[in-house]
Amino acid sequence: MSAFTDLWREIAEVGGTPRDGYVRLAWTPPEWELRTWFEAEARYRDLEFEVDGNTTMWATWNPAGATGPAVVTGSHLDSVPHGGAYDGPLGVVSAFLAVEVLRARGVTPARPIRIAAFAEEEGSRFGVACLGSRLMTGALDPERARALTDADGVTLAEAMAGYDFDPARLGADPARLRDMHAFVELHVEQGRALTVPVGIGSSIWPHGRWRMDFTGQGNHAGTTLMGDRCDPMLTYAFAVLAANKEARTHGAHATVGRVAVHPNATNAIPSRVTGWLDARAASTATLDELLAGLGTKIATRAAKDGTTVTITAESTTGEIGFSERLIDRCVTVLGARTPVLPTGAGHDAGVLSAVVPTVMLFVRNPTGVSHAPAERADDEDCEAGIEALADVLEELACR
Amino acid sequence: MSAFTDLWREIAEVGGTPRDGYVRLAWTPPEWELRTWFEAEARYRDLEFEVDGNTTMWATWNPAGATGPAVVTGSHLDSVPHGGAYDGPLGVVSAFLAVEVLRARGVTPARPIRIAAFAEEEGSRFGVACLGSRLMTGALDPERARALTDADGVTLAEAMAGYDFDPARLGADPARLRDMHAFVELHVEQGRALTVPVGIGSSIWPHGRWRMDFTGQGNHAGTTLMGDRCDPMLTYAFAVLAANKEARTHGAHATVGRVAVHPNATNAIPSRVTGWLDARAASTATLDELLAGLGTKIATRAAKDGTTVTITAESTTGEIGFSERLIDRCVTVLGARTPVLPTGAGHDAGVLSAVVPTVMLFVRNPTGVSHAPAERADDEDCEAGIEALADVLEELACR
DSSP: OHHHHHHHHTTTTTBBBBHHHHHHHTTTTHHHHHHHHHHHHHHHOOEEOOOOTTTOOEEEEOOTTOSSSSSEEEEEEETTBBOOTTHHHHHHHHHHHHHHHHHHHTTSSSSEEEEEEOOOOOOOOTTOHHHHHHHHHHOHHHHHHHBOOOTTBBBBHHHHHTOOEEEEEESSOOOHHHHHEEEEEEOOOSSOOOOSSEEEEEEEOEEEEEEEEEEEEETTTTSSSSOOOOHHHHHHHHHHHHHHHHHHHHHHHEEEEEEEEEETTEEESSSEEEEEEEEESHHHHHHHHHHHHHHHHHHHHHHHHHHHHEEEEEEEEEEEOHHHHHHHHHHHOTTTOOOOOESOOHHHHHHHHSSSOOOEEEEESSOOOSSTOOOOOOOHHHHHHHHHHHHHHHHHHHH | HHHHHOOOHHHTTBBOOOSSSSSSOOHHHHHHHHHHHHHHHHHHOOOEEETTTOEEEEEOOOOOOOOEEEEEEEEEEETTTTOOOOOTTTHHHHHHHHHHHHHHHHHOSSSEEEEESSSSSSSSTTTTTOOOOOOOTTSSOOHHHOOBOOOOOOOOHHHHHHTTTGGGGOOOOOHHHHEEEEEEEEEESSOHHHHHEEEEEEEEEEEEEEEEEEEEEETEEEEEEEOGGOOHHHHHHHHHHHHHHHHEEEEEEEEEEEEEEOOOTTTTEEEEEEEEEEOSSSHHHHHHHHHHHHHHHHHHHHHHOOOEEEEEEEEOOEEEEOOHHHHHHHHHHHOTTSSEEEEOOHHHHHHTTSSEEEEEEOOOSSSSSSSSSSSOOHHHHHHHHHHHHHHHHHHHHHH
């Protein structure tokens, strides 16, 4: 059994369901179990453990002689509901093991090396992705964050307080950012673009989440004449198909994966339907064009259905290019034939790249499936990822 | 204040929400409060109160000299989630007040007059409409009923037991059916078909509920190429629009008002979507044709989307004509100009009509809205309904 399979097995059961992937939402028992595991791993490896005001966990290897801002690596531990095992935890497990590799190599870093685990990266509980890193960089107002609610109406402040975290401590942390020399996030690749074990991230597509609220007239499903209806489910259904078509036309990605219906009864025409649109494209111009076209089409349909629609951006992120200089150094260390590739997925690395030199490493995903139970990476590829991460950390921390 | 507004006010708060209608689901605290109210009203009026094994409540006026099977009236007290005040309770309140009217008239009925309140008529909690009357007539197997689950996974047996009802007592009750001479259900009309205060029901359109299960491949919304997707939300959306189109083409009604998505996350292509289809038509042939056409269209689309679909009937009811003889007697009593009209809505009266001579009275609905907070009837029309019900009960119980 390798060091990877050994450590990976330690968290394999946490938040798992028999046949339906992982549910590891922020500030819930499974995520708390992963937090406990992280702290134990940090202490076992003689790393300095710390939790900051945004509930991000940190584990620092600060050997004698190391000075200056740290080279930081890591990812997140939360999952989408019924997601896969790799998205997030692979980067954290790899970070611990890359430190082991460097120690085994007898490397003495000139800078501290620090491991991070950010909170609520998926935004699956409170709707804002990369919540921990957005708070840290000041991209998200702590007042707004505290008031966010989950599907059960629990506020983020209440959820945090349930685990004895102080919601008043949420917010920008410039001192901690100044103490970051660079950030490297290792992550499972989420498509089928990578055909060798390890690649280097070049950029993140511009992307966002929009809430589409459709309002009509609730009524009886059996007795209301078809011509008398103002059924928001029809406008919603049209929007789902139109988003798909627009994405295909624009070479972009668009998905409606979440919906809420009121009252959601078989024999009632709904009064309200809310759908969430996830859209991404290679350029901001393309994304804007997609949204404009889609908005017009949905408005036209709503008029026909006698419904109203409002589309509200919940989070948007422009195109993010990772540090050219870090990409070059990764290519130097990992070899000129290492693929350099963009991704359609958002990451804490994308948020941090606005304020800290940042790069990503990707580990091959043989099926391309992610955010679902079938998500996986081969052990050998994960081990190659750990070696690559160790190489990059050595490059950044020792030179 | 009239006797109607007085009694109506007693239950006006039960299960109400500030701006969003009534939530009075079977075997929950609001429904229990209505049960307590029913028993108190029965005892206050010196009616014999009883709850049977199917948790149907009965209140019988059995004056000296009355013999033979009873004339039964009543309706149900449960609501759809966030429904209106009238659907169900109007028939129960009117029944109590019609008895008052007969007593005030000095009528001495030759047969007992009995008021019924059936359980889970809407099927909003456990998915099977007219559950109480279906159990009583033997149309629903008690074993199946006990195993039904609500949205939280609570079984019907557990829900009943929570209120000290014995699930083992569910089932057909032929003795109680034999003790019914006739059944008259007064109900708020649920469309805009009635333009005078009171009408007589002629028939119920054949109707049913079908569960449509769409299965695809869960995946990442950001990274999965459009051409690589097997997104069941697309097939669902197509089905919603196709059902609407088929209904319009066939002069029928079709609605998809309820949906469940897994995992229902903004950044995940769903692995499963379930939609519930409610469809009704003036004839069984039309309904069958609608469903066959829709099934074919959805299957074709599913093949294109790379998804699978299965459509399962959850409950179906053929065309129901009420008793011709009772309709004639109502027309005689209420006047030749009283409208006689069909309805697209299912009712306990429809279930009972298979085994007991049955008829319905409808009270005008000025907006035609039902199963929604805006559902209403004017007080004067409700009072006219009570008088009409008293007239019909007098006709059936005294002659």
